[in-house]
Amino acid sequence: MKVNLDVDLHHIARVEGHGNIKVRVRDGKLKEANWEVVETPRFFEVMLKGKHYTASPLLSSRICGICSIAHCLTSLEATEDAFGITIPDQATKLRLLAKHGETLQSHVLHLFFLAAPDFLRLPSVIPLIATHPELVELAKRLKSIANRLCDLVAGRTTHPVAFCVGGVSMVPDKDKMLGMGDELVRSVEDLKTVVEVFSTFEIPDFVRETEFVSIKGDDDYAFIGREMVSTDGVVRPAAEYLQMTNEYVVGRGTSKWCKLSRESFAVGALARFNNNYEHLRTEASAIAAALGLEPVCHNPFKNNVARVVECVHATLEAIDLIDELTGFGDHGPARAGVVPRAGVGVGVVEAPRGILYHSYEYDADGRVTKADCVIPTTQNHANIQHDLDELVPSFVSETTTDEDLELLCSMLVRSYDPCISCSVH
Amino acid sequence: MKYLGIEPKRPRVAVFDFTSCEGCELQFANKEETLVEFLGSIEIVDFREISSDRSDEYDIAFIEGSITRSDEIERLLKIRERATTLVALGACATFGGVNKLKNAFDSNDANREVYGSRTKETLPARAVHEVVKVDLKIPGCPVNKEEVERIVQHLVWDVPFHFPAYPVCLECKQRYTVCVCDLDCTEVGCETTGQLCLGPITRGGCNAPCPAGGLGCWGCRGPAEDANIESFLAIAKERGFGDREIFERFEFFGGFEGVR
Numbered sequence: 001m002k003v004n005l006d007v008d009l010h011h012i013a014r015v016e017g018h019g020n021i022k023v024r025v026r027d028g029k030l031k032e033a034n035w036e037v038v039e040t041p042r043f044f045e046v047m048l049k050g051k052h053y054t055a056s057p058l059l060s061s062r063i064c065g066i067c068s069i070a071h072c073l074t075s076l077e078a079t080e081d082a083f084g085i086t087i088p089d090q091a092t093k094l095r096l097l098a099k100h101g102e103t104l105q106s107h108v109l110h111l112f113f114l115a116a117p118d119f120l121r122l123p124s125v126i127p128l129i130a131t132h133p134e135l136v137e138l139a140k141r142l143k144s145i146a147n148r149l150c151d152l153v154a155g156r157t158t159h160p161v162a163f164c165v166g167g168v169s170m171v172p173d174k175d176k177m178l179g180m181g182d183e184l185v186r187s188v189e190d191l192k193t194v195v196e197v198f199s200t201f202e203i204p205d206f207v208r209e210t211e212f213v214s215i216k217g218d219d220d221y222a223f224i225g226r227e228m229v230s231t232d233g234v235v236r237p238a239a240e241y242l243q244m245t246n247e248y249v250v251g252r253g254t255s256k257w258c259k260l261s262r263e264s265f266a267v268g269a270l271a272r273f274n275n276n277y278e279h280l281r282t283e284a285s286a287i288a289a290a291l292g293l294e295p296v297c298h299n300p301f302k303n304n305v306a307r308v309v310e311c312v313h314a315t316l317e318a319i320d321l322i323d324e325l326t327g328f329g330d331h332g333p334a335r336a337g338v339v340p341r342a343g344v345g346v347g348v349v350e351a352p353r354g355i356l357y358h359s360y361e362y363d364a365d366g367r368v369t370k371a372d373c374v375i376p377t378t379q380n381h382a383n384i385q386h387d388l389d390e391l392v393p394s395f396v397s398e399t400t401t402d403e404d405l406e407l408l409c410s411m412l413v414r415s416y417d418p419c420i421s422c423s424v425h
Numbered sequence: 426m427k428y429l430g431i432e433p434k435r436p437r438v439a440v441f442d443f444t445s446c447e448g449c450e451l452q453f454a455n456k457e458e459t460l461v462e463f464l465g466s467i468e469i470v471d472f473r474e475i476s477s478d479r480s481d482e483y484d485i486a487f488i489e490g491s492i493t494r495s496d497e498i499e500r501l502l503k504i505r506e507r508a509t510t511l512v513a514l515g516a517c518a519t520f521g522g523v524n525k526l527k528n529a530f531d532s533n534d535a536n537r538e539v540y541g542s543r544t545k546e547t548l549p550a551r552a553v554h555e556v557v558k559v560d561l562k563i564p565g566c567p568v569n570k571e572e573v574e575r576i577v578q579h580l581v582w583d584v585p586f587h588f589p590a591y592p593v594c595l596e597c598k599q600r601y602t603v604c605v606c607d608l609d610c611t612e613v614g615c616e617t618t619g620q621l622c623l624g625p626i627t628r629g630g631c632n633a634p635c636p637a638g639g640l641g642c643w644g645c646r647g648p649a650e651d652a653n654i655e656s657f658l659a660i661a662k663e664r665g666f667g668d669r670e671i672f673e674r675f676e677f678f679g680g681f682e683g684v685r
Contacts, residue, residue: 013477016447040494041545046535047526055673058643062523065448065567113454113475124476126469136461145456154636156456157565158448162638169639249543270624283526410477421446 001028003398007406010228011038012413014114014124016066017377017420021409023388025396033388036415037253037381039424044069048360048371053079053165053340056368059233060358061159063373064422066109069102069150070351071358071373073224078358079165081238081368082103082345085338090331091167097321098163099223099349100153100314105146105157106352107307107314110417111194112139115304118411119201138193142311145180145187149318152176167335174326181322184315191312195287198308202293204408207298208390210383213244215350221272221279221313223350229275231296232261233331238346245374255423257312264382268416269306272295284313290371300387303415340366351376353419378424382418387412433581437549439471439483440498440514441504444496444524444550445490449515450474452570461573466581483581485510488559491517491524491550512552514573516566516645520679523566524550552679561586566645566678569631592640592649594624596633605641606664608616621666623674623681626652647680654684 005025011018018039024032044063051059060075061068068360073095080087087095109409113125113134122128129136147157152172154160162170215222216229226238236244247256259265274296277285288294288309293302325331349356354376361370392405440450454460454475470480486508492498505511516522527535528549536544553559563573579586597604606619622641624633628649635642648654661671674682 011473013473013479014475016474040497041536041539041547042444042493043527043530043535043539043547046530046538047523049530052670052673055677058677059523059526062448062566065446065451068446070449109451109454117477122476124469124472126464129464140457140460143455147455147457156634156638160638161635161640164639170637202495220430249540251543254545262465336503383498 001396001398002026003396003400004172005400005405006394007402007409009406012410014117015274015414015418015420016422017418017424018411019420021388021406021413023392023405023409024406025392028396030389031394033392034383035381035388037420037424039254039420041254041424044425046367051368053083053362053366053368055161056360057165060373062420063375063425065158066106066419067102067351067353067422069098069154069157070345070349072160072163073099074347074349074358076163076165077118077224077347077349078345078360080212080345081347082343082360082362083165083338083341084343085166085336085418087167087336090325090334092167093321093325093332094153094171095163096224097318097325098150098160100318100321101146101149102112102154103223103314103352104311105143105150107311108139108142108146110305111198112241113145114414114417118407118414123400135197138190142187142190142194145183149180149184152180164335166338167333169335171334172400175269177322177326181319183325184319184322187315188312189314194308194311195291198304199291203299203305204301204411206301208300208387209298211260211265211388212274212357213260213265213267214272214275215348215381217276217279219279221276225348228348228355229261229266230327231274234261237421238348241346241348241359241374243309245357245379245380246344249372255378255420256379258379259382264386265379266300266383267376267379268303269310270300270303271349271354272307273297273306280309280310281313281316283316284309287312299418300412303417324393340364353377353417354379375419375422375424375425377416377418377420380418381423382417383415384413396408428582431582433466434484434583435466435468436484436580437470437480438467438485438487439480439484439508440469440474440487441471441489441500442474442518443488443490443501443518443685444493445515445517445522447474447489448567449565450487452568452573455534456570456574463577467577469569481507483508485512487512487514488553489514489522491521491552493524493548493550494546495548501553501557502627509559510560513559513562515568516564516678516680519562519564520551520647521552522679523677525679525682526676550623564628564646565631567583571632572630582607589629590650591629592625592652593627593629593631593633593646596629597636598629600633600637602633602637605636605639621661621670621674626654626657643674643677644680645678648684
């Protein structure tokens with residue numbers, strides 16, 4: 001095959017953060033396929049040192065502007081684990097409700113603003129305002145509900161303000177919660193349209209077997225938990241997270257890479273689906289089946305389908321949580337007392353892009369002496385690289401153009417919805 | 426559409442990210458109720474986070490993030506040459522933001538702690554105005570989309586924008602938020618009568634979301650005009666807050682740098 005191809009994409013678009021794709025094909029043979037992270041390091045683990053426990057969740061949330069609620073909650077979980085605090089039931093429910101709000105806002109942002117333009121061969125969502133106004137209205141409605149749910153429960157979508165060590169610092173107004181519940185019920189119809197829209201998109205047919213890691217749900221599709229699981233059969237408690245992640249520094253790029261049973265693994269919506277699909281709401285499983293998503297799915301491009309499924313699941317769960325939180329009777333305290341103590345704690349939360357760990361060591365005054373954060377996208381980088389190595393040769397034909405290959409490689413990277421700033425932190 | 430004889434511009438806008446979390450630029454895609462109208466009033470020609478389109482020709486460049494690597498300095502200098510109006514977007518661009526907290530640590534030690542022997546290039550974090558001339562600074566962590574939208578409309582209609590002179594404290598009163606300084610502190614062993622809050626000395630315009638969520642203000646918008654720092658410090662100390670707690674909060678977002 002006499003085909004020569006070059007992709008040299010500096011700062012791939014429609015992802016969070018800075019990454020480059022470089023691919024070189026000569027005479028039909030792959031010479032080079034590189035996924036390189038060129039994000040600037042921020043040294044959050046160092047900046048956290050010496051900080052008081054009241055500052056840890058505020059600083060940690062600044063790791064990411066899209067999944068700041070996940071970072072805040074993981075940070076709180078780590079501190080509460082270190083101090084031996086059990087938070088009240090009402091706080092647990094409010095935090096989970098905010099988590100669902102974040103999953104929705106992040107997934108809707110990704111599906112419509114970042115991913116959909118690829119399937120419609122457009123540079124961004126902006127031209128759709130003129131060509132597909134109904135699609136833009138749909139995205140706006142869903143994104144608005146998700147953002148307003150986060151605002152209501154977390155105080156603010158980007159960098160939440162209503163959570164603190166011990167629980168929550170604000171209980172949302174009951175009438176506003178009931179109104180939000182009604183809106184979510186009505187949004188289920190819109191989600192059905194999303195399913196229809198995404199069923200028309202042609203998802204690249206590419207399969208590479210890998211390992212998938214997520215929180216282990218005992219009887220639920222877990223977003224906050226204390227145990228991890230992989231599709232290769234590894235199960236470990238939160239305290240042993242380092243044996244799940246095995247971070248290592250690579251020469252090129254500023255993010256670390258991770259491995260578990262194989263040379264790489266994947267986290268995120270597809271990983272959660274592959275590990276916990278039996279705990280999905282019936283309506284969400286039905287949509288997965290209708291869209292042809294079955295566990296264990298090894299096509300990374302199907303992350304988008306898993307995101308649609310999770311939007312339905314998260315919406316239904318949020319509706320039920322609002323019912324519980326606004327039901328008749330006393331809901332008890334929203335915040336437990338806090339007594340700092342020296343020790344180490346680990347928090348584990350499913351951020352929209354996958355499993356997220358924070359671990360802090362505290363002194364007796366409640367100040368951080370050591371911090372470690374392992375980010376979902378950090379865990380995905382090696383897997384993206386190995387996907388790229390196999391995707392390019394399987395795709396290249398006599399008629400392939402540089403533009404075709406650039407789009408496909410970009411779609412692969414975007415299917416992971418990478419949060420690159422996060423991964424470097 | 427002409428208004429009072431003034432023809433609005435439809436400025437070519439670019440949004441660029443440096444060392445940051447990209448949460449400020451994300452606000453451009455939020456506030457869905459006016460999103461279509463907002464995007465229609467400007468022409469977005471380069472905005473990597475949401476579009477594959479690229480352009481070197483723009484009137485307004487929004488810069489998110491602080492500057493911490495040499496390649497970022499080169500990139501920023503080029504943007505400065507091309508843009509008529511350069512706007513620092515958010516606390517990191519305006520003050521250096523939380524990124525400046527790393528400047529308190531030895532850079533080599535920090536590098537080795539995170540990367541071991543395979544260290545990566547990094548410089549002390551700087552605000553955008555410490556590297557190039559900045560025409561407008563929009564503070565906040567994150568920025569408030571309503572305020573950004575108002576500022577952009579002022580640029581579109583070519584009229585000067587004025588930030589509120591009053592502090593965050595007034596905005597709490599306007600939205601009937603119970604003062605976090607008066608709330609009984611629920612922390613066990615806490616001897617203060619309420620939370621520390623920089624609301625009385627921090628520039629307003631955010632609509633005070635933090636105290637409404639039960640969190641005292643951390644000063645992400647920097648000092649209000651004519652903020653009475655001396656009096657604030659006296660009251661904070663009288664209420665039992667120590668120097669360390671107060672000054673750690675002053676330095677958190679970088680806006681109160683040098684204020685003592």
